[in-house]
Amino acid sequence: APKRRINRVNLTRRHLLAGSGAVLAASALPRASRAAPVSLEARTARVQLTPETYPATEVWGYDGRSPGPELRLRQDERLQRRLVNRLAQPTTIHWHGIRIANAMDGVPGLTQQAVPPGQSFDYDFVLPDAGTYWYHAHQASAEQVARGLSGPLIVEEAEAPEVDHDLALMLDDWRIDPATGQIADDFGNLHDLSHAGRYGNLVTTNGAFDFARDLRPNDRLRLRLINAANARIFELGLSGLEGWVVALDGMPLPAPRPLTEALVLAPAQRADLIVDVTAKAGETAWLARAERDGAVGQARFPVAGTGTKPRRDAPAPLPPNPRMEVTGLADARSISFRMEGGAMGRMQAAVLDGKRQSFRDLMQAGQFWAFNGVVGRTETPLVTAARGETLRLPIVNDTAFPHAMHLHGHHFREVRSDGTLGPMRDTLLVMSGETREIAFVADNPGDWLFHCHMLSHAAAGMTTWLRVT
Ligand code: C2O
Ligand code: CU
Numbered sequence: 001a002p003k004r005r006i007n008r009v010n011l012t013r014r015h016l017l018a019g020s021g022a023v024l025a026a027s028a029l030p031r032a033s034r035a036a037p038v039s040l041e042a043r044t045a046r047v048q049l050t051p052e053t054y055p056a057t058e059v060w061g062y063d064g065r066s067p068g069p070e071l072r073l074r075q076d077e078r079l080q081r082r083l084v085n086r087l088a089q090p091t092t093i094h095w096h097g098i099r100i101a102n103a104m105d106g107v108p109g110l111t112q113q114a115v116p117p118g119q120s121f122d123y124d125f126v127l128p129d130a131g132t133y134w135y136h137a138h139q140a141s142a143e144q145v146a147r148g149l150s151g152p153l154i155v156e157e158a159e160a161p162e163v164d165h166d167l168a169l170m171l172d173d174w175r176i177d178p179a180t181g182q183i184a185d186d187f188g189n190l191h192d193l194s195h196a197g198r199y200g201n202l203v204t205t206n207g208a209f210d211f212a213r214d215l216r217p218n219d220r221l222r223l224r225l226i227n228a229a230n231a232r233i234f235e236l237g238l239s240g241l242e243g244w245v246v247a248l249d250g251m252p253l254p255a256p257r258p259l260t261e262a263l264v265l266a267p268a269q270r271a272d273l274i275v276d277v278t279a280k281a282g283e284t285a286w287l288a289r290a291e292r293d294g295a296v297g298q299a300r301f302p303v304a305g306t307g308t309k310p311r312r313d314a315p316a317p318l319p320p321n322p323r324m325e326v327t328g329l330a331d332a333r334s335i336s337f338r339m340e341g342g343a344m345g346r347m348q349a350a351v352l353d354g355k356r357q358s359f360r361d362l363m364q365a366g367q368f369w370a371f372n373g374v375v376g377r378t379e380t381p382l383v384t385a386a387r388g389e390t391l392r393l394p395i396v397n398d399t400a401f402p403h404a405m406h407l408h409g410h411h412f413r414e415v416r417s418d419g420t421l422g423p424m425r426d427t428l429l430v431m432s433g434e435t436r437e438i439a440f441v442a443d444n445p446g447d448w449l450f451h452c453h454m455l456s457h458a459a460a461g462m463t464t465w466l467r468v469t
Contacts, residue, residue: 036082037122040068040093042137042149043086049174049204054181057174059148060087060137066207067170067228068135068151075130075155083121090114093123094138095153096268096406097250097426100125102446105408106138110377110447110465114139129321130157131250132168132224132270142230142455143187146175146198150228155250157319161274164219169211169287169299171265173200173229189456194343194368196401197231197267197454203289205299212300215277215285218307222246223273223287227265231454233402233429235262237295240278240285240303244315247272251411251424252318262290266404266429268453274315279303324424326413326439332390335383339430339452341369341461344400350375350461362461369399369452369461381467382450385442391466394437397430403457404429405438408448409468412440427453442468 045064046056062068073079085091092114094106104125108114115121133153137144152168160166175184175198192198205211215221223243227234237259244256245263249270256274263271279285285301340347341359349358350370362368367375371382385391392415397403406427414422415437430436445468452462 037080037124039082039084039120041084041086042091047148047207049202049207050176050181050209054176057176057182059183060144061148062151066148066150067172068149070152070154070168071135072154072156073127075127075157078124078126080122080124083115083123085115085117085119088117089140090116091137091139091144091149092121093135094408095123095125095133095135097131097133097270097411098125098153099128099409099411099444102409102444102448105446105448107408107449108139110449127155129250130155130319131247131252131321132226132272133250134170134226134228134268134270136228142198142459145228145455146187146230147183152224152226154224159319161222161246161315161318162220163222163274165213165215166222166224167213168224168226169205170207170226170228171234171298172204172207173232174202174204175200176202188366190363190366192231192456193366193460194363197456199231200229203232203298210300211298212302215301215303216305216307217277217279217281217303218309218311219277220312221275221277223275225263225265225271225273227267227269229267230456231267233267234265234298235290236265236298237262237288237290238275238286239288239295240283240301241275241287242278243273243275245271246274246315246318248423249411249425249427250321251324252320253423254320255317256315258314264429266402266427266453267455268404268406268427269425269429272318276311277301277303277307281305323443324411326390326421326441328390328441329392329415329439332392332439333385334392334394336372336396337393338372338396338398339369339403339462340373340398342399342401343368345398352376367461369457371462371464374464375461377463377465381447382464384467384469387443387445387468389442390439391442392437392439394435395428395430396435397432400432402429402431403462404453405450406453407438407440407450409444409446410440410442410448412438415439442466444468
């Protein structure tokens with residue numbers, strides 16, 4: 001218990017340093033408060049994303065910031081937030097990776113109506129799993145997320161590992177018009193829709209191109225990495241730091257995995273790392289990312305002072321989350337799932353709005369991709385599962401591009417070709433030409449999206465859904 005209290009003090013101090021009074025106020029609310037929920041306002045804001053030779057950039061953010069405020073609660077707590085829409089267009093919030101009640105999932109036209117400008121919607125749900133999650137707009141998300149509507153959602157374990165700093169780092173990728181310093185307004189760009197998605201020209205960590213944080217020798221950190229980019233796949237590594245992956249997409253690994261090779265983080269994926277400072281005072285440690293011509297800094301950690309602790313032993317695994325096992329694989333129903341289309345693909349035609357159309361006609365409609373020959377979300381689900389049924393989906397990527405497939409409301413495991421199961425995830429990166437099978441227990445009733453998280457792809461056809469009755 002004394003350990004936990006120390007943790008709390010650190011967190012409070014960190015929030016104060018970050019100036020996030022709103023987060024403190026929210027967590028200080030009594031759990032069963034009958035007062036109006038704390039609001040989360042979607043509105044425009046000006047943020048200094050770029051070097052100061054450029055003006056501040058107008059973004060769409062939550063509570064005037066992008067990333068939005070860090071929402072940090074305990075496992076099994078209830079999150080209550082009133083989305084207030086101060087934008088000029090409708091919006092919703094999706095709570096990515098949470099095994100949530102369907103009505104709270106934030107998908108317009110499937111689980112709720114989009115919230116019109118000037119109106120609000122109360123989100124209210126329990127957080128069954130500890131881990132690193134995020135929240136983002138789910139209306140016109142290729143534009144709204146690219147403009148900044150996302151933020152970290154952290155669910156703390158009852159017994160969290162002891163660290164000196166617990167840092168959520170949202171990695172993002174912005175397309176900035178170099179003439180104005182503003183977000184490029186080309187959301188209908190056919191090249192993005194049909195190729196790798198909307199890549200940017202400015203990569204940030206927590207909204208800063210030059211994110212830095214001071215550390216001491218031997219400090220231990222928990223880094224909660226979140227890829228909030230529309231399309232960029234990050235390949236990350238450490239310098240002056242020794243690290244272990246302890247969780248992926250919020251879910252603890254049974255054994256921490258030493259980070260010896262690049263960590264690949266596709267859009268919407270998360271990784272929790274435990275990281276020890278090995279750099280000496282006066283040196284700089286880095287979280288770095290691979291670029292075509294070598295590694296560049298993603299987050300800078302100047303090391304100074306004297307460490308108060310000796311180097312620690314390798315971290316223990318995080319406590320597992322409840323009720324998560326994939327069982328019944330042998331008698332599971334298998335649903336074939338083929339991704340087709342895009343530039344340099346071989347899709348000739350597909351069904352859009354109930355009609356078979358040529359690739360050329362689909363292009364005219366700004367649609368480029370299909371799942372099982374069908375473009376975009378249809379009236380009927382891809383599959384209807386009985387609650388508790390185990391489903392298997394061998395995902396065939398018959399396109400020239402990678403795709404990050406995200407399932408709402410559930411986590412799945414990969415069934416590897418040797419029959420072993422991969423880690424629990426909610427988003428799987430499937431490279432061009434690959435077949436990767438996932439399996440999950442459809443135990444959460446409702447209507448759930450299954451889509452590519454390269455958001456331009458989702459907008460251009462890579463969206464379907466399934467129903468759990
Ligand atoms: Cu994070 Cu449907 O998405
Ligand atoms: Cu895709």
